[in-house]
Amino acid sequence: MSRTAVWYWAARAALGWLVVIAAQVFWLVVDDENALPVTTHAAVLVVTAVVAVAHVTVMPQWRYRVHRWEATSAAVFTQSGWFKQEWRIAPVSRIQTVDSERGPLEQLFRLANVTVTTASAAGPIKVGGLDRDTAQRLVADLTAAAQATAGDAT
Numbered sequence: 001m002s003r004t005a006v007w008y009w010a011a012r013a014a015l016g017w018l019v020v021i022a023a024q025v026f027w028l029v030v031d032d033e034n035a036l037p038v039t040t041h042a043a044v045l046v047v048t049a050v051v052a053v054a055h056v057t058v059m060p061q062w063r064y065r066v067h068r069w070e071a072t073s074a075a076v077f078t079q080s081g082w083f084k085q086e087w088r089i090a091p092v093s094r095i096q097t098v099d100s101e102r103g104p105l106e107q108l109f110r111l112a113n114v115t116v117t118t119a120s121a122a123g124p125i126k127v128g129g130l131d132r133d134t135a136q137r138l139v140a141d142l143t144a145a146a147q148a149t150a151g152d153a154t
Contacts, residue, residue, distance in 0.1 A: 005129030
């Protein structure tokens with residue numbers, strides 16, 4: 001993973017929390033009928049802000065520490081999960097497609113995601129938070145390795 005991914009994950013989380021906080025502030029301002037007392041609105045807003053700050057601070061660092069990937073000439077390996085760790089291994093001979101994608105926020109941070117689709121019922125292997133150059137190299141390397149491997153990837 002790129003170290004820049006930590007900032008991307010924090011920014012993405014912060015944007016989500018800003019929407020939640022903005023909705024709570026809007027509700028506080030337009031609640032003319034006082035469905036909830038102002039102090040209750042304020043307390044909920046404070047709790048939301050505390051949880052948001054904790055999430056934006058802890059989640060990206062934790063994610064960076066537990067998510068891993070590696071690609072060799074024989075297989076693609078990924079490790080993911082927060083509390084329950086999952087290892088996925090896809091032999092190169094099973095690779096059907098290799099895709100790269102970048103959303104608008106990822107483009108801003110110069111990051112990309114790579115998806116390796118295999119014949120596995122467990123679904124594709126996703127490698128996120130890569131710097132753009134590493135992602136391009138990974139796609140090229142896996143594509144070349146899959147093409148050089150005999151078999152029909154099933």
